[in-house]
Amino acid sequence: MIDTIINSYISTENTATHAIEQHLPPINIKCEPKLNDQKHATTLIKEFFSRIEKEFRKLNTKYAKPLGFYYWFIDRDGNLQCFTHEIELFVFLCGSQNYPDKILDTKITANTPKRLPPQCSIILKYIPKDISVEDIKKEISIKYQTTFNIEEMRGSIGRTSRHVRIDLTSQCEYTKMMNSGVIAIGGQLIEAVEFLAPLRILICSRCNAPGHIKKDCKGEHDVCRRCGGNKIQGEHRECTIKCHHCNGNHESTSFECPLITEFRKELINKLKSKAHTLPLKVQLFIPTEFRTQGDKNNRILINNTKNACLQRQSQTTLLNGNLNLHEWPCLPRNANSQTHTTANSSSLNGNNIWNEMIKTQNEFNILKAKFDEQEINMMKRYNEQKIKLGSILSL
Structure with a gap:
């Protein structure tokens, strides 16, 4: 039965697409009195964005898009279910605290999530068990003011240590850490590393088998x-728990x-066999039992083609290094030589120099990426040896 199900569904595009998609969950806004009119809800949402826009743009100075949801609807309880693709919003x-208490005689209450998306999460690795979560919160709150959530990662709890996940609302503080x-x-x-989202498995809500959804279920x-x-x-x-x-x-x-x-x-x-087709922004965590032995980068699944690497590094350079082609300063003109040929030649030379600089930067x-990876591996081995030594000394 297992082979039949896997062979039937593992090759479908829906299965692979669902595995790498990282959609943001819906934003639930409770309303009193309950909503039942589409026009009134539209007016309420427009007023909602006009109220929060000033504070939002104050915190997100580089956000240039207009404010709005990707789509929204009134659920059966008379509340708003809203969806956005913008991580900042x-x-x-x-x-x-960012919600007004009342809009157009309607009291609104935010039903906020427990965790932020993976893009805002960091893992603190191998924290000794004698350091409590409360102690961690106190230490971190001194240095980082935008902590949203701190919790232990269940699957990482060992005899002497565990990993802790921390969510930060500020992109600046996230980058700093x-x-x-x-x-x-x-x-x-304590080592701080990027939290990578695991791939998602498509499971049918009718038969509980993986690889398809209810509408395609037989x-x-x-x-x-x-x-x-x-x-x-x-x-x-x-009822008695027994897997069917x-x-x-x-x-x-x-x-x-x-x-x-x-x-x-x-x-x-x-997905490994088709890694070259993955979007540039997709980085997926591979569990230990599914990693390829001997591969240095076996914990991350990304598009690792040369062009993809160069594009990612170029984007990182432009974003973090604040490089902008349009902001490059112009050289002063030479008043003694203004011929058309010389101008074209200078322009070509300038482009060649810029291309060479981009190539060198890449x-x-x-x-630098290789050095950082080696440094992280050395730190990991150091922590592992320290834990082993501590275990030996405690015997």
């Missing part, structure tokens, strides 16, 4: 993910299921 609306690479907590330097009825029975028959709130894929003691959508695990493995292998960025 999403992060701004994650703060309840990433550039530093470490943060001091309790007098100890199942006859909705299946309970706990017991595998028909959802229509019974409450299914306290493998008869194991877990829910059918759990990563403990061999079907889900094997599907995940095949999906990663498929080569420098490649060397």
Whole structure:
């Protein structure tokens, strides 16, 4: 059964597309009284943006686009479900303090998420267990003022240490921490690395099998993910947990299921084989058990072609180095030689010089990236040896 399902769905484009998509979740705005009129809701949203625009642009000085949602609708409870593709707007609306209390006689309340998107998250690695989360929060709040959330990562909790995820609303503070690479907590330097989103698995809400959605499902009825029975028959709130894929003691959508695990493995292998087609901005985390042995960059799945690397580095240079072709200063004109030929020659020479500078900058960025990677690996090995030494001394 496992091979049949995997072979049926692993090759579909929907499966691969869903795996790499990182859409922002909806923004839920509760309204009192409840909304039931589309025109009134439209007027309310327009007024909402006019109220928050001044503060938003004050915090996001480089944001030049008009404010608005990608789309929105009134849900069945009379509240607003709003969607945006702009990370700046999403992060701004994650703060309840940025919402007006009342608009057009309608009281609005923000239902903010618990976490920010991966683009705003950093992992603090191998923090000793004797340093509590509260101590971490106190130390970080002294140096970073825009902390949104700090929590332990469940899968990383070991005998002596664990990883902690931190979300920052300020891009400046995020860049500052990433550039530093470490943060001091309790007098100890803790490694800070970029949080990479895992790939997403498309799971059917009808049959709980991976690789397709409900509208494409061939199942006859909705299946309970706990017991595998028909959802229509019974409450299914306290039913016996038994996976209907493998008869194991877990829910059918759990990563403990061999079907889900094997599907995940095949999906990663498929994306690896087509890594050259991935969008430039996509960086996916590869779990330890699915990494290629001997590959230095086996924890990240990206488009690693030469052109893609150069484009990413060029974009980074322009954004972080503030380089702008239009801001390059003009050389003073030579009053004694104004011939057309000389002007064209000077222009060509200028372009050649600029292209050579860009090429040199890209080569420098490649060397710097290799150096940074080696430095991170050395720090990782150092921390691992320190943990092992601590374990030996504690025996």
